[in-house]
Amino acid sequence: MFEIHSRDRGSRARSGTLRLAHGDVRTPAFVPLATRGAVKTLEPRDVAALGYEMILGNTFHLLLAPGPELVDAYGGLHEFMRWPAPIITDSGGFQVFSLGHGGVADEIKGRRRSGQTSGSILGIGEEGVRFRSYLDGGVRFLSPETSMAVQAALRSDIALVLDECTPFHVTREYTARSTERTHRWLERCLTWHARHGPAGQRVYGIVQGGIEQDLRAASAEAVAASGCPGVAIGGTLGRDKPQMHEVVGWATAALERVCPDRPRHLLGIGEVDDLIAGVELGIDTFDCAVPTRLARHGVALVPDPAGRWRVDLAKAQWRGSREPVLDGCPCPCCTAGFTRGYLHYAHRARELTGARLLTLHNLAFLARLMSDLRAAIDAGRLGEVAAALRSGAAPGVAIAAS
Numbered sequence: 001m002f003e004i005h006s007r008d009r010g011s012r013a014r015s016g017t018l019r020l021a022h023g024d025v026r027t028p029a030f031v032p033l034a035t036r037g038a039v040k041t042l043e044p045r046d047v048a049a050l051g052y053e054m055i056l057g058n059t060f061h062l063l064l065a066p067g068p069e070l071v072d073a074y075g076g077l078h079e080f081m082r083w084p085a086p087i088i089t090d091s092g093g094f095q096v097f098s099l100g101h102g103g104v105a106d107e108i109k110g111r112r113r114s115g116q117t118s119g120s121i122l123g124i125g126e127e128g129v130r131f132r133s134y135l136d137g138g139v140r141f142l143s144p145e146t147s148m149a150v151q152a153a154l155r156s157d158i159a160l161v162l163d164e165c166t167p168f169h170v171t172r173e174y175t176a177r178s179t180e181r182t183h184r185w186l187e188r189c190l191t192w193h194a195r196h197g198p199a200g201q202r203v204y205g206i207v208q209g210g211i212e213q214d215l216r217a218a219s220a221e222a223v224a225a226s227g228c229p230g231v232a233i234g235g236t237l238g239r240d241k242p243q244m245h246e247v248v249g250w251a252t253a254a255l256e257r258v259c260p261d262r263p264r265h266l267l268g269i270g271e272v273d274d275l276i277a278g279v280e281l282g283i284d285t286f287d288c289a290v291p292t293r294l295a296r297h298g299v300a301l302v303p304d305p306a307g308r309w310r311v312d313l314a315k316a317q318w319r320g321s322r323e324p325v326l327d328g329c330p331c332p333c334c335t336a337g338f339t340r341g342y343l344h345y346a347h348r349a350r351e352l353t354g355a356r357l358l359t360l361h362n363l364a365f366l367a368r369l370m371s372d373l374r375a376a377i378d379a380g381r382l383g384e385v386a387a388a389l390r391s392g393a394a395p396g397v398a399i400a401a402s
């Protein structure tokens, strides 16, 4: 299922190809989100034309609407949304537990104190999680088996097991108990999938363990021992980037020991510096809402490390600007000559075309970044290319210049 082509000598980075039911995915790769069955503002052919070979569908949202029965009646998510290439689906655990632990994502990322619950989660037990639908207020239940059944109906190429997404502001004892439950849920997911899973669908286990080095290592060993063909890294990764890189490093160091040849996915991470660091730590695929969400907020990705690789075109300073979003960028937005001034106007006027143009630009930026990193690994030049990108070289330019 996973062929490794080259390994970097100075880090854990590797390049490879995932061979999946609906095609191949070259790695390391970023995976754009098609949360509710659409990469917002784009058509599947736009996403493919940018060079993407896999997208991520969200089990939690698709469970609530349109529902797995309807998608199944179309022959699965590929047919329903007309995306013919590989799809990875998450388990729904992250969204369900975000409901229980406060703001979506904030608590998981350590930015918010616990205790502020939305009231949408009704109970977490050994069997699963009961929660209230944000659409109709109806009570729903997500268990390891129901998560796998939904993903079977969606017929994704890669399904993720249901995990308890351990938040940041909990005790070590809570994290340890939660991680053990995740391992029991992993076994239930694999048992269900062995009996009922669609042919060709691969299941990734999830490494939890919070910010505890020994729990991350033990979780990596448990996931490897379960025999699942791929591994995702989830849960809280700490309060800031240095801690995140350290926690991911603990997990990949353990995985390198116990299952070095299995593919690794890092859940919910996709800022430019984190992608570079993640590749060096041995991550093969990443998914994240950031590039597409930023686009809808008028923010473009640019090679500016001091500005967090962002320029906010919603700001008044861009009114009337003739500057391109990024000089020399080969994306459909920049090659067509759209200016920062036009995108500023389109964002302020809430014209959907503006969101679409910036989505194309941002996804093109990350596609070229990942392509540079793959080429650099293959050429044995990851160290210099990563350094060039970190100091502000544009993707494409970085690999050519270094």
Ligand SMILES: [Zn+2]
Pocket: 325, 326, 329, 330, 331, 332, 333, 334, 335, 361, 364
């Ligand atoms: Zn562009």
